[in-house]
Amino acid sequence: MESATHEGSEQPPERETRVSLRQYGALLGRYLGAQRRSVVILGLLLLGVTVLPLVEPQVIRMFIDDAVAGQPVAHLVRLASLFVVLAVLIQFLGLGQAWFGERVGWHATNELRADLARHTLDLDMEFHNSTTPGEMVERIDGDVNAMSTFFSHFVASVIGSGLLLVGVLVLVTREHLGVGLVLSLFALATVVLLSRVREVAVPHAAAERQATADMFGFLEERLAGTDDLRSLGAGDHVLRGWARVFRADYAARMRAERIGSVIWIGTSGLFGAATAANLAIAAWLYHRGTMSIGTVFLMYQYMRLLRAPLEEIADQIKQFQEAGGGIRRVHDLLARQPAQVRAGTHLLPAGPLAVELRSVEFAYHPGEPILRGIDLEIGAGRVLGLLGRTGAGKTTIGRLLTRLYDAQDGTVRLGGVDVAECEITALRRRIGVVTQDVQLFRATLRENITLFDGDVDDRRVIEVLHDLDLGTWLDGLPSGLDTVMQSGGQGMSAGQSQLVAFARVFLRDPGLVILDEASSRLDPATEQLIESAVDRLLLGRTAILIAHRLATVARADDIAVIEAGRIVEHGRRRQLAADPSSRLSALLATGLGLEGVA
């Protein structure tokens, strides 16, 4: 990300944080603790899957030694059958383990995804303005996916492999102290080596993930703008940008892969050496007559058994790196806190809310003030039309009232209460906002209107749609309210999408309504059609109508004109319209006013 908006107020938590085992542990405890029973069953299965393979070589040793010693064939066949039964049992337990492991892992990561999405949603707008949705998909889903490997594979594999490792070492030591010691030393060296290289590998894996996130972030933004780009003949420009991000991703990836495979090779090399040493000692002991050929084979089998967990660990290191990168980025995201104070004790009064702004100063970026000392009062239940050129600061006032941003100086009061002292959710529950940008979800029409609130009565939703003159449209839909909307509103005009946004507010009972260019994509006839509905919405509520079209503010009681961050005119609409020296009159008189009001 080009950090265009990073210079703002927030702390930049992207610094190199090393993920300690404690952090892994904390995440594990938090997300596995809730499913203790499943985890216990999983543990038992894991134990079975680990211990039984240790028994198999013992059976084979007995088989070989007894065969060489000339025991009856029937006895040997019994041993062979025992071996097969054990082997099949292990596979069954393994299936159970996979099933439980997968469930536990998905459960945990889904929880993590939801928590992460929720936490991220609550971050300040400064954060969201510096990230693309594509990047967020990668950080909330991609990073957590890498972690799901950590939950479902790594934990099971590494714990299982650890148990197996200890089991093998104990059994080998029981056969021969010296061989046991050599193997233990070898295992210890491998573990130390692996834990060292992990630290080397994690930053490269994180860099790779970031490069991948950038690559797909680029792609998402460009794909969302396909029509713009195509119709402007900018396809080759996009391909050039794509080549640039892909090249960066390729380099990061190859670096990470090289380091990952060196780790693998190192472990395997160590293993090869240990096998040779083990076989050398065993041969020596056999020649001295202190070890049977069956036991040599047992050693060989155990060595092979050891190979699986060690290579498994080495294999999982790559996944572990990914999870490490993922966990670090998840951790960074969770560590990021909104600068805004969300909690508050003050409650807003019921009914229409008076609005009061006193000497409000605000800038999105230092040195670029948007509001320069705004004083504005709207009586409870009055409708204010807020006029001004684009960029004058109209929308910003609405954002301060809903606390998407907090004023840097001055106070913003709603119903006499300083909004900074209100709990954010409670505050927003009392404000209804319609803007011109509407995102539809790939979900049912009902869910799009209620925003996934299952408690809203269907009749109420249908009533609202009829009020908004969408009755005929609704009747034409194949499954009515259950019709699944296409994201991006395909098959729906921008105007119809905007009516859906109206419907969202109509379902609520706000004390303040802010319509920010809410009807700009509606044609005048539709606007007129929903007029009575909007009148009803505004009845008994305070409202701010933000508009550049004079017609839109025709229903306002008062008019305020904002220019370069200052209120330059404020008064009753009729009085201002009647006063030939007012700015409103000037606007009406420019001839453009024919579209106007008064």
Place this chain on the structure above:
Amino acid sequence: MNHDLRGREVIRMAWRLAMFQPRLYAASMALWIGVHSLPLLTGLVTRAYFNRLGARGGVGLILAALLVSELVRLVVFYGAIVVWIGNWVQLMAVMRTNVLAWTMNGEGPSARGTTAGGAVNRYRDDAEEFVWLIDTWLDVAGTGLFSAIGVLVLIRVDPLITLVALVPVLLSTAITPVLTSRIKRYRRESRDATARVTGFVGELFNSVQAMKVAGAEHRVIGHLRVLGAVRRDTAVRDRLFTELLNSVNMNTFNIGIGLVMVLGAARLRSGELGVGDFALFTSYLNVAFFPRWLGWLYARRRTAGVSLERLTATIVGARPDDVVAHRDIHLRGELPSVPQPVRRSGDALEVLEVRALTARFANGAGVSDVSLVLPRGSFTVVTGRVGAGKSTLVRAVLGLIPRQGGTITWNGEAVDDPAHFLVPPRVAYTAQVPRLFSESVRDNVLLGLDPSDRLDVALHRAVLGPDLSAMDQGLDTMIGPRGVRLSGGQVQRVAAARMLVRGTDLLVFDDLSSALDVETEAELWERVFATAGATCLVVSHRRSVLRRADTVIVLADGRVEASGSLDEVLTTSEQMARLWAAVPQG
């Protein structure tokens, strides 16, 4: 858009892609065959160790050979990983670049019907899924060679035991396809569930502000949990069957060993079979895992087909061949150049004619039988109510959505592929909701065009001067993702500037005014009109715009209700009269 790829076709496509860099793939193949078949050597060395031990001989040389064979294996392994991963990433890039290039530059309209987030998912996962097939070939070749040589060696040791021990392997080869086709289905479901989750997360973070203001955070998270639960169930089923397949192979291996023990007991007892031979069996019976690779091959051929279909379906008019076609991915050297549009004499607009245009969506919405004529220097306004089909009309004319009927002619010559022809240097367009990108203002306006004196003119005409001087870095100001640092009006004017800078005769504006104040918009129109030869097709219902119109086209329910001068349509069209009257007179 179902291509229904047959297995052979999928293999042909995959082979074509694999041959993107034949030498790199050949090297990968050789190295992976090495990785898989070097254990043959290890097995023989182990056999020699035990047999020699049984004969009470020295094993020093044998152990040295063991070390060497292991070392060779590791070196080969490192090479195999590095060479193949590089190849692998490049093959995915070829597919992704093909789809992107086709989406951006291809013939016909760009297909949609999926979220940008969902489309990213296809670029990410489907390309990878397809290349997995090419990856599997390496493993099948390697394990195949191992199995063939392994079986031959075992037959030489003991043909009877070998053949009997191979029976379960043959049986598992029969079961494998049944399981893999199931796995394939479950995997598809799991992928769809994943796409729904990622699509939703994308939508969610596209509308953070609205969700915050509506206080809907916990509810949308609730929906995310529901989608997550579906995804979990599909993924668990997928995993369970994959494991089942694995355990079938593992069991054949174990039962094979068991059979060797049963049949070999007597011969081992009599000393006809050495402990080393037994060790060789346990090591070469890895042959039991060969059906697993065959199963993977089978399953991946299916999933690769599905993935290729899905990728092909994202682009209209493309065939699977186009997705795997070889192309320079510009891994090294100069980045691809951006050819500058050159204006030729025929590019000057004399007249654009649209006859009987029909473009309908699957749900019936759209436009039917619309005709219009845009002579040079004219100003045509399309108006109508919400949902009347105004945007659909201009987008169909420009070829951004498919049309089912109608002809378009440019200076009398038929335009077959408007998406390719009605672009700069002839036509430029600004969408109703223009999309900007996280780059600087300059890059957003130019979009790869060489900076020229036209830039300043375009910025002036788009009335961006005062805004730019207020930004501390002027044209170099980074505007954030989708242009969030800009106000709605600024976004629209940057979009207007990037259209105007292209110096086209025909300008198509879809509702430019929705975020502009009256004065700014009036200023912008004045400046656009000052351009010689400027011809405009505009969607609007603003009176000041309608007043300028030479022709007003009134759309109702996707059809032309009236067209003519403003005065004419006001008298002939009831709809227009209503639209006009809806604005209170001042």
